[in-house]
Amino acid sequence: MFNMILRVTENPVRRTTARDIAIIAVFAAITAALGLLPAIYLPVSPVPITAQTFGVILAGAVVGGRRAGASQLLFLALVALGLPLLAGGRGGIGVFVSPTVGFLIAFPTVAGLIGWATERVGAPYRLLPGLVVNTAFGIGVMYLFGWVGMMATTHLAPWAAIVALAPFLIGDALKVVIATLTAKGVHASYPGLLRSRTARAVAGAA
Amino acid sequence: MRTSSLGLFRPGQSPIHRLPPGTKLLVLLVLGAASVVTQRWWWLVAALVVASVLAYRLAGWGVRLWWTQLRPLWMLLAFTAVVHALTSGWQRAVADTGTIVVLVACAALVTLTTPTTALVDTIVRMAAxxxxxxxxxxxxxxxxxxxxxxxxxxxxxxxxxxxxxxxxxxxxxxxxxxxxxxxxxxxxxxxxxxxxxxxxxxx
Amino acid sequence: MRIELERVSHTFGDGSTARTVLRDVTLTLTERRIGVIGHNGSGKSTFLRLLNALIVPTSGRVLVDGLDTARDARELRRRIGFLFTDPDAQIIMPTVSEDIAFGLRRSGLSPERVDARVRDLLVRFGLDAHAGHPAHLLSGGQKQLLALAAVLITKPLALVMDEPTTLLDLRNAAMIGRVVADLDQTVILATHHLDLLAGFDRVLVFHEGRVVADAPPAAAIAAYRHLMDPES
Incomplete structure (x- = not known):
């Protein structure tokens, strides 16, 4: 078990090891498991808050860009195969022609970008940079995709698509904050996932 | 090969169940590509909506399961329909909302009639x-x-x-x-x- | 099967976090039934992982039938199967029969031959009623049987088992013990269920990274008990 961790830190060659496969698969399943948490309804919005996009941000903030992106791509593939993994037990290829398709397509992109940026910042994981990264990609890029997808499927005017999406924002802002705190907690209890800034500088100089 | 207890697949012996998964995916792809054209005629889209319900019948189920697939989307569908009706007329509302209904219902039908493992095998073959x-x-x-x-x-x-x-x-x-x-x-x-x-x- | 360890040491990590778990172990193993005992953290698990090239030692050599684990890992894993403590973590495929067949996916055997072998193992381990079921719905004992079947499908010459009964109840542990006793293969078994070692040819006792006793079961277990409680 420990040797696997070592192999990754000692050998930064970018190829998918068996451990990577396992981490990718497990994070796809974590995004799925979070979709099973009961949705929360806030009185101000008719749109329920589900924990699903939480998994997307978390993957990026915990396992790095390549593995996070791959995990969310795998998650979408499992959904497409008909596993009822989306919040509310939805799944199947139908969701890829529905108006929220933009958000789904954003999952791997956002997880990959958050992971890439988190790796750039390096260990130890800190709240403020984490919050900035997670908001920029987890909300900015996510909604850009979601907005375009909404217009493409429904042919709504840009303003109407914004009106349709706005209610989701409240929950997502909340999720970004919790996801950042969670990522900090995970890095504290499972160190070694991020390379530290000093170690990276040494490796770069060598 | 039954991963079914994990998935949305519902076993059956209908003609749609017996179609090869690759064929079903191809039909779906064609339907999606054609929607750009069919969307011009609201009555054609309305006919396709009815046809999608009939396809569920053919698979051995009824309009209830059809609606189950669409229910999570009803708020967004209603919103789209109302905005289109107010801004570009009811024909446009029927055509655009109906197209989403058809595609979602048909894609869900593929999922409901095809075991997960069969889809995996198909994808592996398609990736060759x-x-x-x-x-x-x-x-x-x-x-x-x-x-x-x-x-x-x-x-x-x-x-x-x-x-x-x-x-x-x-x-x-x-x-x-x-x-x-x-x-x-x-x-x-x-x-x-x-x-x-x-x-x-x-x- | 002939397993040789030549002055093997192994350290995890480096600098301040370094932990040496094996210290200068030299051994030659040729027996058909070899037991490994010792308390948690004594080096048992690391020793077993060396045999299957899951770990390459930081110093010394491990040779299995003349093959060096540092170089011939792939060939070695074909000859030696590994059974882990937690069956949940080693089941890879979604359904029982798919998981058993997994090891043969690049074997070049025809689907009919693969099916026949899978069916044999399903019947042998009483899993035939569950062939198409999701693996996660099996009971703990059945999961460990499935894991064993999945290892045996490639017909390895030897099996390395890392506490395969630790997570099982006594009845299932005894059942796995009987299955293990009936295997034709060489077995190297680490366990805390000392009664599983009855009839073994040789038992190694690990303590703080060293082999402190190497004897037939009765003598080795006595040495182990004495180690745990010098008063006895």
Whole structure:
């Protein structure tokens, strides 16, 4: 078990090891498991808050860009195969022609970008940079995709698509904050996932 | 090959069940591409909506299961219909909303009538031409299978974490649930990675 | 099967986090039934992982039938199967029969031959009623049987088992013990269930990274008990 961790830190060659496969698969399943948490309804919005996009941000903030992106791509593939993994037990290829398709397509992109940026910042994981990264990609890029997808499927005017999406924002802002705190907690209890800034500088100089 | 108890697949003997998965996916693809054209005539779209209900009949089910597939979207569909009706007329509302209904219902029908493993096999076969772009179809299949396997694995961990939380009367905050879930999942991934190596996946 | 360890040491990590788990172990193993005992953290698990090339030692050599684990890992894993403590973590495929067949996916055997072998193992381990079921719905004992079947499908010459009964109840542990006793293969078994070692040819006792006793079961277990409680 420990040797696997070592192999990754000692050998930064970018190829998918068996451990990577396992981490990718497990994070796809974590995004799925979070979709099973009961949705929360806030009185101000008719749109329920589900924990699903939480998994997307978390993957990026915990396992790095390549593995996070791959995990969310795998998650979408499992959904497409008909596993009822989306919040509310939805799944199947139908969701890829529905108006929220933009958000789904954003999952791997956002997880990959958050992971890439988190790796750039390096260990130890800190709240403020984490919050900035997670908001920029987890909300900015996510909604850009979601907005375009909404217009493409429904042919709504840009303003109407914004009106349709706005209610989701409240929950997502909340999720970004919790996801950042969670990522900090995970890095504290499972160190070694991020390379530290000093170690990276040494490796770069060598 | 029954991964069905995990998925949305519903066994049956209907003509739609018996169609090869590749054919069903192809029909769906054609339907999606054609929607750009069919959307011009509201009555054609309306006819397609009716046809999609009939397809559920043919598969051995009724309009209720058809509606079950669309229900999660009803608010967005209603919103789209109202905005289109107000801004561009009811024909446009029928055409645009109806197209979404048709595509979602038909895609769901493919899922309902095709076992997960059959879809995995189809995808692995379809990925074969991608070999020249560096895609290993067998690897794709492995990823999908390990992914399918991990869903109940992590769901089981989630259940254990929840029980531990209750036993310790910890708060019900999301973070107090997710941190241990992710940490335990990472440990499980270490063990699974080791097992993959031991069973011959060493690259 | 002939397993040789030549002055093997192994350290995890480096600098301040370094932990040496095996210290200068030299051994030659040729027996058919070899037991490994010792308390948690004594080096048992690391020793077992060396045999299957899951770990390459930081110094010294491990040779299995003349093959060096540092170089011939792939061939070695074909000859030696590994059974882990937690069956949940080693089940890779979604359904029982798919998981058993997994080891043969690049064997070049025809689907009919693969099916026949899978069916044999399903019947042998009483899992035939569950062939198409999701693996995660099996009981703990059945999962460990499935894991064993999945290892045996490639017909390895030897099996390395890392506490395969630790997570099982007594009845299932005894059942796995009987299955293990009936295997034709060489077995190297680490366990805390000392009664599983009855009839073994040789038992190694690990303590703080060293082999402190190497004897037939009765003598080795006595040495182990004495180690745990010098008063006895």
């Amino acid at each position: 031409p991608l070999t020249r772009f560096g895609v290993d179809p067998e690897r794709v299949g492995l990823f999908l299978m390990v992914g399918i396997r991990c869903v109940p694995l992590v769901a089981g961990l989630a259940e254990q974490v929840r029980e531990a939380q209750i036993a310790r009367r910890a708060t019900t905050s999301t973070r107090a649930f997710v941190v241990p879930l992710v940490v335990r999942s990472l440990r499980e991934a270490d063990a699974l990675g080791e097992a993959l190596v031991a069973r011959g996946i060493d690259d």
